[in-house]
Amino acid sequence: MLELLYGVFVGPVKDMVTGPAFLAEVVIGGLAAGLMYSLVALGFVLIYKASGVFNFAQGVMVLFAALTLVGLMERGAPLVLALLVTMAVMGALAFAIERVVLRPLVNQEQIILFMATIGLNFFLEGFGELVWGSNVKKLDVGIPDSSFVVWGVQVNRLELTAAITAAVLVAGMAIFFQRTRIGRALRAVADDHEAALSIGIPLNTIWVVVWSAAGLVAIVAGIMWGAKSGVQFSLSLIALKALPVLILGGFTSVPGAIVGGLIIGVGEKLAEVYWGPLVGGAIENWFAYVLALAFLLVRPQGLFGERIIERV
Amino acid sequence: MIYREAGQFKSTYASDQALFPIRQDRVVVGLAVAAAVIAVPLVADEYWLQAVLIPFLIYSLAALGLNLLTGYAGQVSLGTGGFMAVGAYSAFKLASAFPGLSVLVVFLLAGLVTALIGLVFGLPSLRIKGFYLAVATLAAQFFLLWLFNKVAWFTDYASSGTITAPPRTVASIMVTGPAATAPVRYLTALAFVAVFALIAKNLVRGRVGRSWMAIRDRDIAAEIIGVRPLRTKLLAFAISSFFCGVAGAEYVFLYLGSAETLAFDINVSFLVLFMVIIGGLGSILGSFLGAAFIVMVPIFLTNVPHLLGLAMPVALQKQIELMVFGGLIILFLIVEPHGLARLWQIAKEKLRLWPFPY
Amino acid sequence: MREPTGPPSVTSGVPLLEVDEVSVRFGAIQALDRVSLEIERGEIVAIIGPNGAGKTTLLNVVSGFYHPSEGRIRFEGRDRTRLRPYDVAALGVARTFQNVALFKGMSVLDNIMTGRLLKMRGSFLLEALYWGPAMQQELLHRAFVERIIDFLEIEAIRKAGAGTLPYGLQKRVELARALAAEPKLLLLDEPMAGMNVEEKEDMCRFILGVNDEFGTTIALIEHDMSVVMDISDRVIALDYGRKIADGRPEEVRADQGVIDAYLGVSHA
Numbered sequence: 027m028l029e030l031l032y033g034v035f036v037g038p039v040k041d042m043v044t045g046p047a048f049l050a051e052v053v054i055g056g057l058a059a060g061l062m063y064s065l066v067a068l069g070f071v072l073i074y075k076a077s078g079v080f081n082f083a084q085g086v087m088v089l090f091a092a093l094t095l096v097g098l099m100e101r102g103a104p105l106v107l108a109l110l111v112t113m114a115v116m117g118a119l120a121f122a123i124e125r126v127v128l129r130p131l132v133n134q135e136q137i138i139l140f141m142a143t144i145g146l147n148f149f150l151e152g153f154g155e156l157v158w159g160s161n162v163k164k165l166d167v168g169i170p171d172s173s174f175v176v177w178g179v180q181v182n183r184l185e186l187t188a189a190i191t192a193a194v195l196v197a198g199m200a201i202f203f204q205r206t207r208i209g210r211a212l213r214a215v216a217d218d219h220e221a222a223l224s225i226g227i228p229l230n231t232i233w234v235v236v237w238s239a240a241g242l243v244a245i246v247a248g249i250m251w252g253a254k255s256g257v258q259f260s261l262s263l264i265a266l267k268a269l270p271v272l273i274l275g276g277f278t279s280v281p282g283a284i285v286g287g288l289i290i291g292v293g294e295k296l297a298e299v300y301w302g303p304l305v306g307g308a309i310e311n312w313f314a315y316v317l318a319l320a321f322l323l324v325r326p327q328g329l330f331g332e333r334i335i336e337r338v
Numbered sequence: 339m340i341y342r343e344a345g346q347f348k349s350t351y352a353s354d355q356a357l358f359p360i361r362q363d364r365v366v367v368g369l370a371v372a373a374a375v376i377a378v379p380l381v382a383d384e385y386w387l388q389a390v391l392i393p394f395l396i397y398s399l400a401a402l403g404l405n406l407l408t409g410y411a412g413q414v415s416l417g418t419g420g421f422m423a424v425g426a427y428s429a430f431k432l433a434s435a436f437p438g439l440s441v442l443v444v445f446l447l448a449g450l451v452t453a454l455i456g457l458v459f460g461l462p463s464l465r466i467k468g469f470y471l472a473v474a475t476l477a478a479q480f481f482l483l484w485l486f487n488k489v490a491w492f493t494d495y496a497s498s499g500t501i502t503a504p505p506r507t508v509a510s511i512m513v514t515g516p517a518a519t520a521p522v523r524y525l526t527a528l529a530f531v532a533v534f535a536l537i538a539k540n541l542v543r544g545r546v547g548r549s550w551m552a553i554r555d556r557d558i559a560a561e562i563i564g565v566r567p568l569r570t571k572l573l574a575f576a577i578s579s580f581f582c583g584v585a586g587a588e589y590v591f592l593y594l595g596s597a598e599t600l601a602f603d604i605n606v607s608f609l610v611l612f613m614v615i616i617g618g619l620g621s622i623l624g625s626f627l628g629a630a631f632i633v634m635v636p637i638f639l640t641n642v643p644h645l646l647g648l649a650m651p652v653a654l655q656k657q658i659e660l661m662v663f664g665g666l667i668i669l670f671l672i673v674e675p676h677g678l679a680r681l682w683q684i685a686k687e688k689l690r691l692w693p694f695p696y
Numbered sequence: 697m698r699e700p701t702g703p704p705s706v707t708s709g710v711p712l713l714e715v716d717e718v719s720v721r722f723g724a725i726q727a728l729d730r731v732s733l734e735i736e737r738g739e740i741v742a743i744i745g746p747n748g749a750g751k752t753t754l755l756n757v758v759s760g761f762y763h764p765s766e767g768r769i770r771f772e773g774r775d776r777t778r779l780r781p782y783d784v785a786a787l788g789v790a791r792t793f794q795n796v797a798l799f800k801g802m803s804v805l806d807n808i809m810t811g812r813l814l815k816m817r818g819s820f821l822l823e824a825l826y827w828g829p830a831m832q833q834e835l836l837h838r839a840f841v842e843r844i845i846d847f848l849e850i851e852a853i854r855k856a857g858a859g860t861l862p863y864g865l866q867k868r869v870e871l872a873r874a875l876a877a878e879p880k881l882l883l884l885d886e887p888m889a890g891m892n893v894e895e896k897e898d899m900c901r902f903i904l905g906v907n908d909e910f911g912t913t914i915a916l917i918e919h920d921m922s923v924v925m926d927i928s929d930r931v932i933a934l935d936y937g938r939k940i941a942d943g944r945p946e947e948v949r950a951d952q953g954v955i956d957a958y959l960g961v962s963h964a
Contacts, residue, residue: 149664
């Protein structure tokens, strides 16, 4: 019994303290993974903030973007051209989604839209595999997956680039939502579709814009993931991991998605490395969800989310 | 004209609230039951029983369970696979620990264990609603599967990490194990799902069902009327998990023969959810229709190209399956969110008037 | 089940409901400000006031949906300020809502039957079999609900889906659901909103009938002054979360403060 308590509470902490450089590397690894989650979650937040739809298919959109990019490059297109074409494809996808899925379901309950995006998820998974094939592909964006050493700690170039890109994206989105007219219109749409329509906001255009923007975020996320671990179908499972991120960060908060992602990423890695060996490993499978669950019980709206006040 | 209710007057509330108030319905159901019990085992061949009918019955049971929780009580759950796994692994442990215990009792006890687990994972539902709850049930899904994977005790320390259904008899007829014939397993699954469907129907048309639907439709007003939310939701989780647990036990004992945790992964949860959505949320019949539909799609995709003389590689079939499922979900949600069950109801309405148009 | 008891005698003694210096805040907004009132057994009390005066909040606090930040609430003499809504319902308080809160996924009959939920003692095992005592109970409650359906003249729509009904009928079904609970205190939030003259007359008839035959105490929020004058024993007026008048309908109608509130004369 005592041994168990020691193993759970004392041992791992001791390991952390006695190996600070290793701890730092684990944390950085966690931050990098977390950043990937954050990027996916960002796409969610974008769509939810602007159209009130919880897009379960965001992960598969990341995969789809990456697949398209890699597929084009494999066929000889240079990076820049491939990128432009991929952006066009994601835009077309957004258009199609708006037409086929969103428009007929306007003003339905959230849960119906959520389930429609689950359907979309499966459809795009099958479609992506159909078009591009199912083997793992290597994505080369010209940034070497090598590390350099700073203050005794290894830093990976690719991960650093990802971090900087994400920061730029987030800053851009924050400004967009808060300062511009379109941003304000988007927030109105997220609040109430019918009301927004009635004051003349062009719902359909807005949705195409928003889902294209989410597509752009998906491309970035796809590139980062794909460059790191190859473009493969486990990428769509990332969507599921992004859900706990959203719970931690709140569904409508851009900074929340980032912070939530980082917390989940670091938390997962720490749990796996330091507590994993106690129970045979693979804690990463469920840690994020259980953490989110615990969080929900304490603070249902997440770290940055808005408090829900119910009226009768 | 055929399906007229005229002349069938109800003079007591009891007859009005009967399960099948219309005479024609009673006849049809009677015939269907007779066909299922007598005709099918005689006529159907091994393939149909093994690949279509038995999984259909088992999935129907799971869909019934999920429908009670999500369709009637409004609590979204993505943890069905996990709960089925609990049923399967408990049944395995119980069967190996108590070899003298009737396998029918083993199934019911496995369901009970799953109900208790379901209660635990249902506790968050008091604070959390909607798709937040869906994420919480994901925690159940992933954690339970990890548990069964990691802790060797659950597989009786088998090196292969799989659980295998031991051979068991009921009244000297082999029901599980390699010697059990398909018709016997079919009838067992049929018996279970029929009894459970009846129980579900009775619950749903009475006090319990009404309190579930009240919470689903307007939980705040329900509370003000006197419905106790935690009790109501927990009951839904418990009963639903019971159904899914028995389905999970049947999945291994009557269908697969042996399985590992992969058989209960997140895809199963989605599959059962699709059955419930396509079949009709909040409909007992819908659970069956949805299960039938989902079971038939891969069969259809395997056989139709063959009949047409086209060759369809396996990978392509899988991809088209995914696309078809996804596309159909969207189609149903747009066209008929109440699923096949509502389409069936509309068909019956039309039958009432046929051959007149209105 | 309760039989009609005849017209109530409005007695003094312990009031059915006492609201004692109750305040409710939402953040910076003071929805109710030290409101005190009493409702006697058997009375019909109308609560009036301009929009935003706090009328619905008052009903919500009595229902237990909000808990007051200050003050106490007593029902039949006993303090029940911090009860949960379902416990308040169990005490004998039923209500209808401003935006009709019917269960759209159920039929009219089932909606009204949910009103009986508190009266149903269930053995869920027997219910699973729908046999014996479970079935008997179900049928008894069905019989009671049918009497309410008769009373409110909604026989024709009993199997209709609640979400498919026109607004006026929905309100009537909501009243039926509240009556099904055999409440001691019935709280009605704008029961006649959006109705035409005929429908309002019917509703008035039903409300008076409920009070007359079953002795149910009724508190209703109402904007139509002719209705208020016609059916209420007493009128309470609220403005900006404060009680500004409390007395017989003729008195309150003539009260200058009430007139000012409705005409929009600003208050400090």
